[in-house]
Amino acid sequence: MNRTLYSLGNLVGFRSFKVHRMLTAVRRKFSSRCDGTCDLTPGHGKQVKMEKLKFDNLVLRSLPLDDSGEERVRQVPGACFSLVKPTPVANPRTVAFSTHAMSLLNLPESELSRPEFAEYFSGNKLLPGSKTAAHCYCGHQFGHFSGQLGDGAAMYLGEVLNKEGKRWEIQLKGSGLTPFSRTADGRKVLRSSIREFLCSEAMYHLGVPTTRAGSCVTSDTKVVRDVFYNGNAKMEQATVVLRIAPTFLRFGSFEILKPTDSLTGRKGPSVGRKDILKKMLDYSVKTFFPEISETQDDQQKYLSFYRQVVLKTASLVAEWQCVGFCHGVLNTDNMSIVGVTIDYGPFGFMDRYDPDYICNGSDDGGRYAFKKQPSICKWNLEKFAEALSGFTSEDQVLPLDLSLPVLEEYDTEFDKCYLNKMRKKLGLSQKHLDTDKELIDSLMETLQDTGADYTNSMRCLSTLPFPGTPEYDVKLEETKQFLLSQCCSLDDLKKIYKPRMDPRELMMIMMLMQSNPSLLANLGKGQSVLVQEMERSEKIKEIQKLTEDTKRQGDEQKWMKWLEKYSERLSQEMEGVANIEELGQQRVELMNANNPKYILRNYIAQNAIEAAENGDFSEVRRVLSLLESPYSEHIKLDDVKVTTEEQTNAATAQAASVLPSTSRSHAGLAYDSKAPDWSLDLVVT
Numbered sequence: 001m002n003r004t005l006y007s008l009g010n011l012v013g014f015r016s017f018k019v020h021r022m023l024t025a026v027r028r029k030f031s032s033r034c035d036g037t038c039d040l041t042p043g044h045g046k047q048v049k050m051e052k053l054k055f056d057n058l059v060l061r062s063l064p065l066d067d068s069g070e071e072r073v074r075q076v077p078g079a080c081f082s083l084v085k086p087t088p089v090a091n092p093r094t095v096a097f098s099t100h101a102m103s104l105l106n107l108p109e110s111e112l113s114r115p116e117f118a119e120y121f122s123g124n125k126l127l128p129g130s131k132t133a134a135h136c137y138c139g140h141q142f143g144h145f146s147g148q149l150g151d152g153a154a155m156y157l158g159e160v161l162n163k164e165g166k167r168w169e170i171q172l173k174g175s176g177l178t179p180f181s182r183t184a185d186g187r188k189v190l191r192s193s194i195r196e197f198l199c200s201e202a203m204y205h206l207g208v209p210t211t212r213a214g215s216c217v218t219s220d221t222k223v224v225r226d227v228f229y230n231g232n233a234k235m236e237q238a239t240v241v242l243r244i245a246p247t248f249l250r251f252g253s254f255e256i257l258k259p260t261d262s263l264t265g266r267k268g269p270s271v272g273r274k275d276i277l278k279k280m281l282d283y284s285v286k287t288f289f290p291e292i293s294e295t296q297d298d299q300q301k302y303l304s305f306y307r308q309v310v311l312k313t314a315s316l317v318a319e320w321q322c323v324g325f326c327h328g329v330l331n332t333d334n335m336s337i338v339g340v341t342i343d344y345g346p347f348g349f350m351d352r353y354d355p356d357y358i359c360n361g362s363d364d365g366g367r368y369a370f371k372k373q374p375s376i377c378k379w380n381l382e383k384f385a386e387a388l389s390g391f392t393s394e395d396q397v398l399p400l401d402l403s404l405p406v407l408e409e410y411d412t413e414f415d416k417c418y419l420n421k422m423r424k425k426l427g428l429s430q431k432h433l434d435t436d437k438e439l440i441d442s443l444m445e446t447l448q449d450t451g452a453d454y455t456n457s458m459r460c461l462s463t464l465p466f467p468g469t470p471e472y473d474v475k476l477e478e479t480k481q482f483l484l485s486q487c488c489s490l491d492d493l494k495k496i497y498k499p500r501m502d503p504r505e506l507m508m509i510m511m512l513m514q515s516n517p518s519l520l521a522n523l524g525k526g527q528s529v530l531v532q533e534m535e536r537s538e539k540i541k542e543i544q545k546l547t548e549d550t551k552r553q554g555d556e557q558k559w560m561k562w563l564e565k566y567s568e569r570l571s572q573e574m575e576g577v578a579n580i581e582e583l584g585q586q587r588v589e590l591m592n593a594n595n596p597k598y599i600l601r602n603y604i605a606q607n608a609i610e611a612a613e614n615g616d617f618s619e620v621r622r623v624l625s626l627l628e629s630p631y632s633e634h635i636k637l638d639d640v641k642v643t644t645e646e647q648t649n650a651a652t653a654q655a656a657s658v659l660p661s662t663s664r665s666h667a668g669l670a671y672d673s674k675a676p677d678w679s680l681d682l683v684v685t
Helices: 019-034 058-062 099-105 116-120 190-206 251-257 274-288 298-323 370-389 400-407 409-425 436-450 454-463 472-485 490-496 503-515 517-522 527-544 548-574 580-592 602-613 618-627 644-652 677-681
Strands: 081-083 093-097 133-135 138-141 144-148 154-161 167-173 212-225 234-245
Touching: 058 154, 058 274, 093 099, 093 116, 093 190, 093 618, 099 167, 099 190, 099 212, 099 234, 138 251, 190 212, 190 234, 190 602, 190 618, 251 274, 251 370, 274 298, 274 370, 298 370, 298 400, 298 409, 370 400, 370 409, 400 409, 409 436, 409 580, 436 548, 454 472, 454 580, 472 548, 490 527, 490 548, 490 677, 503 527, 548 580, 602 618, 602 677
Parallel strands: none
Antiparallel strands: 081 133, 093 212, 133 154, 138 144, 154 167, 167 234, 212 234
16 A cells, blocks of 8 residues: 655653552653742633633733734744734634644633634634734754745734633634745645644643644635645635643744845845844743742843753753654754643654654655754754854853853753663663663664564553562563564565665765765755665665564564663562552553554544545544543543544554554554554655
8 A cells, every 4th residue: 555644751760650640650750840920721711602712812911022023924023023913714614623622722621612612713703811922033944044034824812821820822823814924825734734733732631841832723715835846736625723831932933033045045024133032031031930030130130031941941851752653844944942842743643662763755855854853952952052143253242152052951951861761661760770771772773674563562561570580481472472563574674775866866975975965955955865865775784684584583582682781670670569569560661651653654644534535534533532541541432433434444444453452543544553564665755
């Protein structure tokens, strides 16, 4: 089957409580660390009607506002926001909503089911108190400064104060033209909107800091999209996602002061306006980091702010690396100042573990590959430091000689957060040993060498008991066999490493590299492209020498070698513990609360998209229900109705699961399965 996919728990120690309580602790811990107003736990206060939401649009009162009302595409100097109105769509209808996310606004499900809901959250009608605007920001995209970018398709609706006193910015993505739309139409389509909606909620329930998605509303309005820029354009449905966050300010928000870039020739719209920079800094500190003392002088206050952004970003990226999430477009305009994941475009969760995984089909050079995310985010933080300086050599707002030493705390924080999380995933809580990093590194190497599914392999390790217990030998064999079932087949490897370039194209690139390397980079390619293709060529040669039997034998040897290391480490956990049985149960609970059973795999998203494009939204809702309990062994999806036609389709579909599963998609695929073969052909742009 050949399909194309278009894109777009932290626990403290071991305690004897149930998994659901542990997951609650995860969310509470995350909520308290996000920022002063960033409790992402659903509100439980008095419920309200949509028309009674309490708006307090603080950012528009605090930062410079362009109130000219000109909606034409243009440069917007001297302002952080521009007033703009949403463009209505035809026949808006709700694809899905998240009761968890909407409870942040104290909106009950009865409100979400009202006919007016789709009108309000498509932008056709404005909520009382809403004041719509688009945010002006700049950004470094794929390493190069791009000048003014801004909310080309997103629109600020306002800030809602809920009954618990929390402030939430809400915005619509895909609601029409703004001054920042450039050559686009300000719209998003059904396929990309479903992906953003589902992934935003998936990340929250996984315990990863993120913006939230309240709803996905589609329409009969059509827009033209040429997804792969190959001339094969088609009409698609305009769709709008409601996004919720403490703020959507980003690194790029502070880059509007940047003078002309020597490489790209582009500049920000507010060059030299350090007064705007100070307003943004003061607003950000007071609103989102109130713990920073007001008694400090400005430079120390701004330095404390920068340190918080550095530490939150390092912690966030560690969470991505541990769950196997690849963002895809880590430009400076896609980096939040409060350390949450924003702007879900061509993202991807890894199936087969591959540190070189590139989820964005347009990332030719692999700049944003999975393994590069930590270093790229540090690079972005350096650009953020430059922005906070005011881009001047004298009288810097936050001098670089103060901020850059703080940036060096990033690596230490990332390593600490990554190692702590991975210990939990491996059930190592009694001792923190220096050899743990080597154990983790060797696990990643084994996963890569065998082509094993990352999520399922990590989850299954909790089934291996402590060495010396009665069932250890039997469970060791079962664990090994399951791990082998998650490894790539020989045919999969051949497809994975097949050449991406025509031999003639490869020869041309080699010639360019020799004669004019800078030209090659300007074409969007570079030395990394050549190296990657040559590595693929060598890998294919190795694969050609294998048979299915020899590959399986090699995989078995590699896994047994690592399982022996892991068992030795588990033996060290047992030292000095009186009740091994209780410790074993606590270990299983900890591991299962940190290794998800369900993630938003590309094939799962694709099934939901295909159904929705045919007018059936039930699969989107089923997937959402699943993603709301990613660590659970007991998922019930009976509340989502499935039509007779869907049941017929499911009966004829082939299941791809090797796991005993009680949760299957409307197409018959188990949600917790190893990705089916056809998923290798999915492309996200």
